[in-house]
Amino acid sequence: MALADTDTTTVNAVRPLAVVLFGSPGSGKGTQSKFLVRWLGIPQVSTGDMLREHVRTGTAIGKSIAARMKAGELVPDRLVNELVFERLSRPDCERGYILDGYPRTPEQAAEMLRVLGAAGTAEVVIHLVVDYNVIIARMAGRRVCPTCGTLYNAISNRPVQEGVCDLDGATLVVREDDRPEVVRARLNEYEALTRPVLESFRQAGVKLFEVNASDQAPQQVFEQIRAELASRGLTEPGLVEQSPAARGRTELVGK
Ligand SMILES: [Zn+2]
Numbered sequence: 001m002a003l004a005d006t007d008t009t010t011v012n013a014v015r016p017l018a019v020v021l022f023g024s025p026g027s028g029k030g031t032q033s034k035f036l037v038r039w040l041g042i043p044q045v046s047t048g049d050m051l052r053e054h055v056r057t058g059t060a061i062g063k064s065i066a067a068r069m070k071a072g073e074l075v076p077d078r079l080v081n082e083l084v085f086e087r088l089s090r091p092d093c094e095r096g097y098i099l100d101g102y103p104r105t106p107e108q109a110a111e112m113l114r115v116l117g118a119a120g121t122a123e124v125v126i127h128l129v130v131d132y133n134v135i136i137a138r139m140a141g142r143r144v145c146p147t148c149g150t151l152y153n154a155i156s157n158r159p160v161q162e163g164v165c166d167l168d169g170a171t172l173v174v175r176e177d178d179r180p181e182v183v184r185a186r187l188n189e190y191e192a193l194t195r196p197v198l199e200s201f202r203q204a205g206v207k208l209f210e211v212n213a214s215d216q217a218p219q220q221v222f223e224q225i226r227a228e229l230a231s232r233g234l235t236e237p238g239l240v241e242q243s244p245a246a247r248g249r250t251e252l253v254g255k
Contacts, residue, residue: 016121017042017096017237019229020103022198023128025186026135028213028221032128033100035222042237043092046100050083051075077107085115095238096121105193109200123206124234126225127198128213132187139183143172156217207232 019036021029033044054062055069061083065075084102087093103109116123141154145165152159152172159166176182201208211224229235 014095014238016094016119017234018116018121018123019096019098019234020123020125020201021098021100021128022125023213024130024132024135024190024194026139026183027128027130028218029100029128031218032126032213032222032225033098035218036098036225039226040096040098040235040237042096042098044098044100045084045087045093045102047080047084047102047104048100050087051080054083077105077111080104080108081111084112103197106196106200109197113200113204113206122234124229124232125198125201125206125208126228127208127210128221129210131214134214135187136180136183139178140174140180142175142178144175145170146173 017040019040019042021033021036023029030046033046036042037044051062051065055066056062061079064079068075080102084099088097103112113123138153138155143152143159143163144150145152145168147168147170148165150165150167151157152165159172163172164170165172198208209228211221211228213221216224
């Protein structure tokens with residue numbers, strides 16, 4: 001990627017791009033993350049995956065997390081921040097990364113803005129907006145095969161025979177996490193704990209845009225995201241600044 005020869009004033013060619021995917025449980029953050037990874041060529045950093053991996057492999061952190069979850073406690077912000085910043089310091093995040101499930105509390109957001117601000121990172125927040133009734137209905141329509149783990153749903157991936165796995169004939173079941181009362185509890189927690197993060201971002205002047213993710217196919221949602229990022233010139237992670245004029249604009253962000 002050569003910079004224009006005539007642009008001798010370029011100072012900083014590598015400026016990491018942090019794409020924050022924000023939205024309630026069931027808004028499709030994971031799916032959109034994967035589209036973005038493929039398109040932008042930067043890694044997805046999912047706090048949920050990282051925490052589960054620590055629990056699965058039984059690290060010291062994993063044991064402390066498992067004990068807290070068993071007691072119904074939240075993982076402390078300090079610990080989540082530590083895990084995330086350690087991950088972001090690795091070489092594959094040099095040009096940028098996609099944050100999925102972080103920050104989850106205003107305290108995490110404040111720390112993120114402080115650390116990323118000091119590193120000169122460009123941030124953009126994508127808010128996936130969904131109607132909660134749509135989420136509850138969508139989750140309630142999901143079924144899983146208890147034998148082979150295949151996921152089915154009432155909209156885009158129905159089994160050939162209602163309630164029966166196509167692969168092994170097992171009777172499909174509703175996952176605990178998809179039960180309407182469990183989904184409602186998670187949405188309430190999101191409203192109380194996580195939604196205020198949006199206000200932190202607005203107050204900090206972070207670039208933020210909303211995408212309607214309620215009643216469109218994932219690919220259509222992604223097309224909207226792509227158009228929004230392109231209109232802001234955020235399609236080349238690690239190469240955000242090219243001219244003094246552009247630098248002046250980006251410096252207004254993220255204070
Ligand atoms: Zn099966």
